[in-house]
Amino acid sequence: MSTPTAHPRPAAPASPARVAAARAGARTPGARPLRARTGFRLTFLVPGALALVLGLDAALGLLGLPQLLGPALGLARLPDVHGPLMVLGFVGTVISLERAVALGLPPGYTAPAVSGLAALAIVSPLPLPVGQGLLVLAQVTALLVYRQLLARQPAVAVTVQVLGATAALGASVLWLGGVPVPALTPWLVAFLVLTIFGERLELARTEVLSPAASRAALGIAVALLGSAVVSLLRPTRGSRSRGSACSPSPAGSPRRTSPAGPCVPPGCPGSSPPACSPGTPGSPSAGRSGRSAERSPRAVATTPCSTPSCSGSSSP
Structure with missing residues (x-):
């Protein structure tokens, strides 16, 4: 026994005014919202x-x-x-x-x-x-605005950008309170770095980040913002923590030091005086102009200075 097929009831015809309005909206290029x-x-x-x-x-x-x-x-x-x-x-x-x-x-x-x-x-x-x-x-x-974006998409990328906006707010409040502009540098840097960092994470949504990578990204962002806070009370410690958050060095990496202290590039504060050049009296290469001429500039530059004039004491 065959069952009767149910035919859908035809929809009510649209009014001519509605059809005309729809056609006018489709043909008018300026029908988009103003904000678009x-x-x-x-x-x-x-x-x-x-x-x-x-x-x-x-x-x-x-x-x-x-x-x-x-x-x-x-x-x-x-x-x-x-x-x-x-x-x-x-x-x-x-x-x-x-x-x-x-x-x-x-x-x-x-x-x-x-x-x-x-x-x-x-x-x-x-x-x-x-x-x-x-x-x-x-x-x-x-x-x-970030609050609504975070409610729409609670992701680590948006959270990092929220931390960057918080750094911008902190810099603005401190400047209004009379803090000089040079002291605002950690807050301004945190705003720039965290905003760019969050946007890069947002562009990487095609590859799902592991939970460990997400936690690491959020930890770096919090550490960078925390270093800006620490810089208000301890500028030196805040700079060190900010550097550790941005470019952590591998654990156990050796540090080269010379007998006079850490290796400092020439021209920087704390570098050895120019008395350490080849052929200068008192330098390790004095009296050996023939051998020092054969040395490469790199070999001469990396030769540690052990004379009193090069180690920080005054020369006679």
Whole structure:
């Protein structure tokens, strides 16, 4: 006995107005949301581009070269804000715009907008605390964007970028509190390194990282941010821990030392004086010009100095 086939009920015909609206939307190229248009996104890059150009002009002044834009525009404090302008103003604006595009929500564009305004404010004739306060607000809004991205994708790569944004917030707060720009270097470096590190991890999603590799990446990121915190109280110890986090040396690796102490390249503080050159009285190769002439420069450079003049004591 055959069962009757059930025929689907035909759908109700769409109204002519709805069909016309759908056709008009398909034919109109400007039907995309405003935040998805290239011109809208490029407006947030304009302050970042200006920060880059002004930062390069400030670098000329710091190198002792004549500036091109600073004196012409009356930007007297441009060399003093070079570091925050380049790192937080230029790079911060670009990174926050990239994260806003990745989020895809209109509130996310608040971060690059405030960051661009802060970059222009710190070089303008406005009081410097105005620009510094805007920088703090920009980092807070960037962290709010990262919070939503982390809720959407709880991955190690996003967590590392959150730690980088935290370093940027710490640098902004410290600068607003009166900490000089040279002391902000560990925080600015942590922001740059952790942001790039997190993005490289994010691009490596095609290859699944092992749990051990993920834990190692997160541990390095936490150690780098911790070294910035330690540098506020112990600058030397913070620099050492930051170097260990970025480039750990293999355990048990030998260190070459000379009788006078560690091997220091010539010209650096603590290096041996030029009395250790071949043919100088008191040097190991004195009186043996024939043999020293046959030596290669590398052999001469690596010859340890054992005379009093080379070991740090004063020559007679």
